[in-house]
Amino acid sequence: MQLTTLLVETIKSGKMVVSQDNTEALEITAQEKKIDVNAKDKDFIKEIISSVRQGSTEKGVKESIDRGVGGIKAAREMMPLVKDIVEDLCREGVTVTISYKGDKVVTIGRDADSKLTRLITGTKGIEVNKPLKLIEMGI
Amino acid sequence: MEEKSENMSKSMSQGMEKAAHGAEKAAETMGDTIIAVLDRLAGKKSDLKLSFEELTLDTGVMKTTLNGAIVLDITYAQEAESTVT
Numbered sequence: 001m002q003l004t005t006l007l008v009e010t011i012k013s014g015k016m017v018v019s020q021d022n023t024e025a026l027e028i029t030a031q032e033k034k035i036d037v038n039a040k041d042k043d044f045i046k047e048i049i050s051s052v053r054q055g056s057t058e059k060g061v062k063e064s065i066d067r068g069v070g071g072i073k074a075a076r077e078m079m080p081l082v083k084d085i086v087e088d089l090c091r092e093g094v095t096v097t098i099s100y101k102g103d104k105v106v107t108i109g110r111d112a113d114s115k116l117t118r119l120i121t122g123t124k125g126i127e128v129n130k131p132l133k134l135i136e137m138g139i
Numbered sequence: 140m141e142e143k144s145e146n147m148s149k150s151m152s153q154g155m156e157k158a159a160h161g162a163e164k165a166a167e168t169m170g171d172t173i174i175a176v177l178d179r180l181a182g183k184k185s186d187l188k189l190s191f192e193e194l195t196l197d198t199g200v201m202k203t204t205l206n207g208a209i210v211l212d213i214t215y216a217q218e219a220e221s222t223v224t
Contacts, residue, residue, distance in 0.1 A: 014194030014204070021185045030194070048176055 005088045008035055008096060020044055033092075033110075038099040045137055079121070086125035105133045178213065186212035
Protein backbone atom coordinates (compact mmCIF):
# COMPACT_ATOMS: atom_id res chain seq x y z
CA MET A 1 0.00 0.00 0.00
CA GLN A 2 1.22 3.48 -0.93
CA LEU A 3 1.99 6.04 1.78
CA THR A 4 -0.73 8.37 0.50
CA THR A 5 -3.38 5.61 0.57
CA LEU A 6 -2.31 4.77 4.11
CA LEU A 7 -2.70 8.42 5.15
CA VAL A 8 -6.11 8.70 3.44
CA GLU A 9 -7.26 5.42 5.03
CA THR A 10 -6.23 6.71 8.48
CA ILE A 11 -8.92 9.42 8.28
CA LYS A 12 -12.13 7.53 9.03
CA SER A 13 -14.74 10.27 9.42
CA GLY A 14 -15.25 13.87 10.44
CA LYS A 15 -14.35 17.32 9.25
CA MET A 16 -11.26 19.52 9.22
CA VAL A 17 -11.25 23.18 8.24
CA VAL A 18 -8.07 25.04 7.29
CA SER A 19 -8.31 28.81 7.70
CA GLN A 20 -5.78 31.46 6.80
CA ASP A 21 -6.03 34.74 8.69
CA ASN A 22 -9.54 33.84 9.93
CA THR A 23 -10.77 33.12 6.38
CA GLU A 24 -11.90 29.55 5.66
CA ALA A 25 -9.76 28.22 2.81
CA LEU A 26 -10.12 24.43 2.76
CA GLU A 27 -12.74 22.09 4.15
CA ILE A 28 -11.90 18.40 4.32
CA THR A 29 -14.79 16.00 4.96
CA ALA A 30 -14.32 12.26 5.41
CA GLN A 31 -16.95 9.53 5.45
CA GLU A 32 -16.52 5.78 4.81
CA LYS A 33 -13.52 5.72 2.46
CA LYS A 34 -14.63 8.95 0.78
CA ILE A 35 -12.73 12.18 1.31
CA ASP A 36 -13.82 15.51 -0.11
CA VAL A 37 -11.40 18.41 -0.22
CA ASN A 38 -13.47 21.55 -0.79
CA ALA A 39 -11.47 24.64 -1.73
CA LYS A 40 -13.18 27.84 -0.67
CA ASP A 41 -10.43 30.37 -1.28
CA LYS A 42 -8.83 30.47 -4.76
CA ASP A 43 -5.82 32.53 -3.62
CA PHE A 44 -5.01 29.95 -0.96
CA ILE A 45 -4.93 27.16 -3.57
CA LYS A 46 -2.75 29.25 -5.88
CA GLU A 47 -0.38 29.92 -3.00
CA ILE A 48 -0.13 26.20 -2.22
CA ILE A 49 0.54 25.35 -5.88
CA SER A 50 3.20 28.04 -6.27
CA SER A 51 4.90 27.00 -3.02
CA VAL A 52 4.97 23.39 -4.25
CA ARG A 53 6.53 24.66 -7.49
CA GLN A 54 8.87 26.80 -5.38
CA GLY A 55 8.05 29.86 -7.46
CA SER A 56 6.26 33.14 -7.06
CA THR A 57 2.90 34.03 -8.60
CA GLU A 58 3.99 37.63 -9.17
CA LYS A 59 6.28 37.38 -12.19
CA GLY A 60 6.35 38.43 -15.81
CA VAL A 61 5.01 36.74 -18.95
CA LYS A 62 8.32 35.04 -19.86
CA GLU A 63 8.72 33.60 -16.36
CA SER A 64 5.09 32.51 -16.47
CA ILE A 65 5.67 30.63 -19.78
CA ASP A 66 8.90 29.11 -18.42
CA ARG A 67 7.02 28.04 -15.32
CA GLY A 68 4.27 26.50 -17.48
CA VAL A 69 6.79 24.51 -19.54
CA GLY A 70 8.56 23.43 -16.34
CA GLY A 71 5.22 22.44 -14.88
CA ILE A 72 4.41 20.22 -17.88
CA LYS A 73 7.87 18.59 -17.65
CA ALA A 74 7.43 18.03 -13.91
CA ALA A 75 3.92 16.63 -14.45
CA ARG A 76 5.29 14.19 -17.05
CA GLU A 77 8.03 13.10 -14.65
CA MET A 78 5.53 12.73 -11.81
CA MET A 79 2.99 10.77 -13.90
CA PRO A 80 4.21 7.21 -13.03
CA LEU A 81 4.12 8.07 -9.30
CA VAL A 82 0.66 9.67 -9.62
CA LYS A 83 -0.57 6.63 -11.58
CA ASP A 84 0.72 4.30 -8.84
CA ILE A 85 -1.00 6.36 -6.13
CA VAL A 86 -4.31 6.52 -8.08
CA GLU A 87 -4.33 2.79 -8.86
CA ASP A 88 -3.56 2.03 -5.22
CA LEU A 89 -6.52 4.20 -4.14
CA CYS A 90 -8.75 2.25 -6.60
CA ARG A 91 -7.50 -1.10 -5.27
CA GLU A 92 -8.24 -0.09 -1.67
CA GLY A 93 -11.69 1.27 -2.65
CA VAL A 94 -10.92 4.84 -1.59
CA THR A 95 -12.33 7.91 -3.36
CA VAL A 96 -10.91 11.42 -3.04
CA THR A 97 -12.85 14.31 -4.56
CA ILE A 98 -11.60 17.86 -5.03
CA SER A 99 -14.33 20.49 -5.03
CA TYR A 100 -14.32 24.23 -5.55
CA LYS A 101 -16.90 26.19 -3.59
CA GLY A 102 -19.01 23.04 -3.23
CA ASP A 103 -18.86 21.92 -6.90
CA LYS A 104 -17.11 18.61 -7.55
CA VAL A 105 -14.16 19.32 -9.88
CA VAL A 106 -11.98 16.18 -9.84
CA THR A 107 -12.65 12.62 -8.66
CA ILE A 108 -9.70 10.34 -7.88
CA GLY A 109 -9.90 6.65 -6.97
CA ARG A 110 -12.71 4.09 -6.91
CA ASP A 111 -15.65 6.24 -8.04
CA ALA A 112 -13.75 7.88 -10.91
CA ASP A 113 -14.58 6.68 -14.41
CA SER A 114 -13.71 8.76 -17.43
CA LYS A 115 -12.73 7.48 -20.85
CA LEU A 116 -11.33 10.86 -21.90
CA THR A 117 -9.04 11.26 -18.87
CA ARG A 118 -8.00 7.61 -19.30
CA LEU A 119 -6.70 8.43 -22.77
CA ILE A 120 -4.57 11.27 -21.38
CA THR A 121 -3.40 9.86 -18.05
CA GLY A 122 -3.48 6.14 -18.84
CA THR A 123 -5.53 5.39 -15.74
CA LYS A 124 -9.29 5.30 -15.22
CA GLY A 125 -8.81 6.44 -11.62
CA ILE A 126 -8.81 10.16 -12.42
CA GLU A 127 -11.97 11.92 -13.61
CA VAL A 128 -12.20 15.61 -14.34
CA ASN A 129 -15.81 16.51 -13.58
CA LYS A 130 -15.63 20.23 -14.33
CA PRO A 131 -12.64 21.23 -16.54
CA LEU A 132 -13.54 24.93 -16.53
CA LYS A 133 -13.61 25.05 -12.72
CA LEU A 134 -10.25 23.26 -12.70
CA ILE A 135 -8.78 25.97 -14.92
CA GLU A 136 -10.40 28.62 -12.72
CA MET A 137 -8.67 27.09 -9.70
CA GLY A 138 -5.35 27.46 -11.55
CA ILE A 139 -4.41 23.77 -11.47
CA MET B 140 18.85 -25.53 -9.46
CA GLU B 141 20.81 -23.90 -6.63
CA GLU B 142 21.99 -21.19 -9.01
CA LYS B 143 18.40 -20.55 -10.12
CA SER B 144 17.15 -20.04 -6.56
CA GLU B 145 20.15 -17.83 -5.81
CA ASN B 146 19.30 -15.66 -8.81
CA MET B 147 15.68 -15.52 -7.72
CA SER B 148 16.54 -14.40 -4.20
CA LYS B 149 18.98 -11.84 -5.63
CA SER B 150 16.33 -10.34 -7.93
CA MET B 151 13.80 -10.36 -5.05
CA SER B 152 16.15 -8.46 -2.78
CA GLN B 153 16.92 -6.03 -5.61
CA GLY B 154 13.18 -5.49 -6.11
CA MET B 155 12.64 -4.90 -2.39
CA GLU B 156 15.58 -2.49 -2.30
CA LYS B 157 14.12 -0.58 -5.28
CA ALA B 158 10.66 -0.41 -3.62
CA ALA B 159 12.18 0.79 -0.32
CA HIS B 160 14.21 3.43 -2.18
CA GLY B 161 11.04 4.56 -3.99
CA ALA B 162 9.08 4.84 -0.73
CA GLU B 163 11.96 6.74 0.89
CA LYS B 164 12.09 9.19 -2.04
CA ALA B 165 8.29 9.67 -1.96
CA ALA B 166 8.34 10.37 1.80
CA GLU B 167 11.25 12.80 1.36
CA THR B 168 9.48 14.67 -1.47
CA MET B 169 6.24 14.79 0.53
CA GLY B 170 8.09 16.09 3.60
CA ASP B 171 9.88 18.80 1.58
CA THR B 172 6.58 19.84 -0.02
CA ILE B 173 4.80 20.04 3.35
CA ILE B 174 7.63 22.18 4.77
CA ALA B 175 7.53 24.52 1.73
CA VAL B 176 3.73 24.86 1.95
CA LEU B 177 3.72 25.45 5.72
CA ASP B 178 6.58 27.93 5.45
CA ARG B 179 4.66 29.93 2.88
CA LEU B 180 1.20 29.72 4.44
CA ALA B 181 2.04 30.05 8.10
CA GLY B 182 5.13 32.19 7.65
CA LYS B 183 5.82 35.90 7.89
CA LYS B 184 2.54 37.32 6.59
CA SER B 185 -0.14 35.07 8.04
CA ASP B 186 -1.05 32.22 10.33
CA LEU B 187 -2.92 29.00 9.71
CA LYS B 188 -5.71 27.54 11.79
CA LEU B 189 -6.73 23.88 11.63
CA SER B 190 -10.17 23.23 13.12
CA PHE B 191 -11.33 19.67 13.79
CA GLU B 192 -14.92 18.49 14.14
CA GLU B 193 -15.30 14.85 15.26
CA LEU B 194 -12.30 13.92 13.10
CA THR B 195 -11.76 10.20 13.67
CA LEU B 196 -8.31 8.82 12.89
CA ASP B 197 -7.56 5.10 12.97
CA THR B 198 -3.98 3.95 12.42
CA GLY B 199 -4.79 0.33 13.19
CA VAL B 200 -2.84 0.53 16.44
CA MET B 201 -4.58 3.60 17.82
CA LYS B 202 -8.01 5.18 17.26
CA THR B 203 -8.68 8.77 18.23
CA THR B 204 -11.27 11.51 17.70
CA LEU B 205 -10.17 15.12 17.43
CA ASN B 206 -12.23 18.18 18.35
CA GLY B 207 -10.90 21.72 18.61
CA ALA B 208 -8.35 23.84 16.78
CA ILE B 209 -4.60 24.26 16.29
CA VAL B 210 -3.05 27.58 15.23
CA LEU B 211 0.21 27.37 13.28
CA ASP B 212 2.32 30.52 13.29
CA ILE B 213 5.93 30.26 12.21
CA THR B 214 8.29 32.77 13.78
CA TYR B 215 11.75 33.10 12.39
CA ALA B 216 14.59 33.17 14.89
CA GLN B 217 17.34 35.68 14.28
CA GLU B 218 20.89 34.51 14.55
CA ALA B 219 22.42 36.01 17.69
CA GLU B 220 25.68 37.88 17.29
CA SER B 221 28.61 36.34 19.05
CA THR B 222 29.71 38.21 22.20
CA VAL B 223 33.05 36.40 22.52
CA THR B 224 35.99 38.75 21.91
